[in-house]
Amino acid sequence: MAQSKVRDLNTPMEYQSETGRLNILGFWLFLGAEIALFSTLFATYMVLMDRTADGPALGELFEVKGLLIQTFLLLTSSFTCGLAIHEMRRYNVKGLFFWMITTILLGLGFLGFEIYEFFVYIHEGANIGTSAAWSAFFVLVGTHGLHVTLGIGWIILILIQVAKRGLTPQTTAKVFISSLYWHFLDVVWIFLFTAVYLMGMVMQHG
């Protein structure tokens, strides 16, 4: 638990304290658990996606345009989040803030589109209780959306801490970990994009 006093300047700051290193490794292990969590939701979705009962088929309601906008918002946010870490490693606090806030705004945009999408579906007669397929859709996509929401809140908390304390081995480790989380949500979205939306539309239109 001892803080290392000597800073190895070749090492990014987030790895310079023992706590930082432990936390980053621990968070990777947590991401392993998240893989299992989302896999289970994906499995549920894949098993249930044809079971639409009296409700609309899944692919019927999906739209390419909204999907593309959402995907680009999230992909870009993952990129800007990476730039934020890049700036942090150059000890550029301003750059870190600029790119992180961009990331948050893009994330909020993504969430806005997702909520709008949900409202459209509900309006067209598909909600969580419509059929097994729609239950699986709303819970899978909704869980990802909830993760994004929590991620935004969490990054804001950490930015406040950076503003108060500057870049220290502790705050940088926190920023780095939150960036891992954000990139991971993008990874999950890639699979949502493929397994839910693209597959749904392929199945629908052949």
Next chain:
Amino acid sequence: MANHAAAQHKGIPWKHVVGFVLSIVLTLFAIWFALETDLSTNIKLLVIFGLAIIQAALQLLMFMHLTENSRTQGFSGRIQIGNILFGFFVAIVIVVGSVWVLSSGHAEKKPTNGEHEMKMDSGSMNHD
């Protein structure tokens, strides 16, 4: 004092830019392939899932620095890679396994096709 560390991270972060461009291209290609070609559904699914896995790997390696943390102390990088690979194994087992188990034998048809026997005799399920 920070010059040395900063030197490594100067200028345009090419790794990120390349990763970003690739992810956009892969996404657009997946959409085009899925919706605009006339290949069979199976081939489409195979290709788009292949693209998704490539894109996930891009994120992990280019953005998330998966292999980092190995030179600083012990073998954290290796642990992280092993952890993600095992996660990949578990993910395949959960998804492919569930679909396979629940779509073969008596379970293969859904009840709307008049095959109501698909709802298994729940009395026989009390297995441990």
Next chain:
Amino acid sequence: MKWDEFFVTGDPLIYGADVSIAITMLGIVFFLTYFKKWKWLWTEWLTTVDHKKIGIMYIISAILMLFRGGVDALLMRTQLAVPEMEFLDSQKYNEIFTTHGTIMIIFMAMPFLIGLINVVVPLQIGARDVAYPYLNAVSFWTFFIGAMLFNISFVIGGSPSAGWTSYMPLASNELSPGPGQNYYLLGLQISGIGTLLTGINFMVTIFKMRAPGMTLFRMPMFTWSALVTMAIIIFAFPILTVALALMTFDRLFGSHFFTLQGEGMDMLWANLFWLWGHPEVYIVILPAFGIFSEIIATFSKKTLFGYKAMVWSMVLIAAYSFLVWVHHFFTMGSGALVNSFFSVTTMLIGVPTGVKIFNWLFTMRKGQIEFSTPMLWSLGFIVNFVIGGVTGVMLAMAAANYQYHNTYFLVAHFHYVLIAGTVFACFAGLVYWYPKMFGHKLNERIGKWVFWLFTIGFNICFFPQYFLGLDGMPRRIYTYSEESGWGPLNMISTVGGFMMGIAFLVLVYNIYYSFRYEPREKTGDAWNGRTLEWSTPSAMPPFYNFAKIPVVKGLDHFWNEKQNKEIKPLTTQDLQKIHMPNNSGVPFVMASFFFVSGFGLVFEWYWMAIIGLIGVLATLVIRSFDYNNGYYVSVEEIKETENITK
């Protein structure tokens, strides 16, 4: 909701429970107030982040839960002792086998093992604490609060009654109305958070906090088993989290995952449940293997035979454990290919387990075996576990499984592996590491009585059940007819069950007796041990564990040091100030908010659930802003604690 629906009423058993709970609570409050112990309770226990104390709290909770689950078992055995018994009605019986199963697996077996891991693993690897001491406290308190939430269902709202497997559609709103099933969902969900955090915590601890020189292949076998178990926990528990959440959605928010309406799929629940459930079996058996490995090596005075084979077979089991889940529902009617595949994987997973059995036997070969109580438990384990294992291979054959499934044959099988494996290991580990936790041994003479009473009672209880199963007695029936001919064997089984109950009481008496009369240990090495936990100078290690972190030169390092007479007393030159984490009350508060939230969801009082969740988020935010990095223990204080004069 009226008050008489809120509290469970109309049954003498329940009133008995109400009264005994009230008396116990009053007794505790009186004791704490009279002896002025409230502050002690808060500062020493409720806010502690010391892995040894957290481990002890885990073990105490597990023993309480063993009592609760054991009483459930005896109620069931009483009801089944003779044909057409009128002691419990069918609903009560269903409730009791449900709570028995759930409590024994989730709130007894796992916490007991996690408790032992908490106490022992940091000591075995020469660490001062775990990687995340604060998170460790969160783990314990969420487990504890989850267990309490599940247990109050007995007197408030009604117990779940759909079996510990909670198959759909039986567990749906239509067939299991009321809050009972919600208690199951929320209790397991909350305690599952704690288990997952433990998994991450100990994995990082074992990978990163080992003493210098302790390479992975110099780790004691118990530490290895903990490491592999944690890997399984990390990947298996999220599956349960999702399955429970989906069923909660079905029951509370009208979704159709597992329902009969809306084209939901009831078998998907069974599939997800066992995707978690089978790895869970290995979560409770691998640490048991680790415990027996330590004990057998210590009391044979030999290095463990086939160390590397042991390690690799555990790693193999960890991967395999995710590939066998369908054998829990062969009769669902999946295709022949599916059943054959899982039949083969199930038989394969027996191979690494067999390797381990032979390794234990070869460890004892030509050793100087000392028949201490922990060693007796280990020997009993080998014999009885093999019986359970062999019948497991019988069950693994999918075609034959159609005959055995859902009968007492199965019940006998899994009690032979879970009791002879996990419970024997818990008792063995408790006796073995008791001096490390409390500074004195448990009395050996009484301990041997416990062993023989329990082992003989266990065989009398469960061996007849194999034959009851082959005779066609289904599990989970609350009574049977005279003509079935199952009466005599059931009576024998019940007698055995009560012998196990008596053994438990003798064990508890032994704890009291030993507290009063057993001599206190003068050194840290109560059993002439081989691993680092025995190397501390005092019987109970100080809160920082090691005044000086040992440098490890090989497997069984402490034993080799003793043989080569290399151990030197510490001097002032060896000491440096030690960094330790601060205590914190936040984990306890956070868990309390989880309780509020869970209780609200059980009764579908959403305002209450939301208040609880806001509370949980608030504690997370508070923690995020907390930059307190702990404190240093001065060299002076260490000198005083360790009695160092030079």
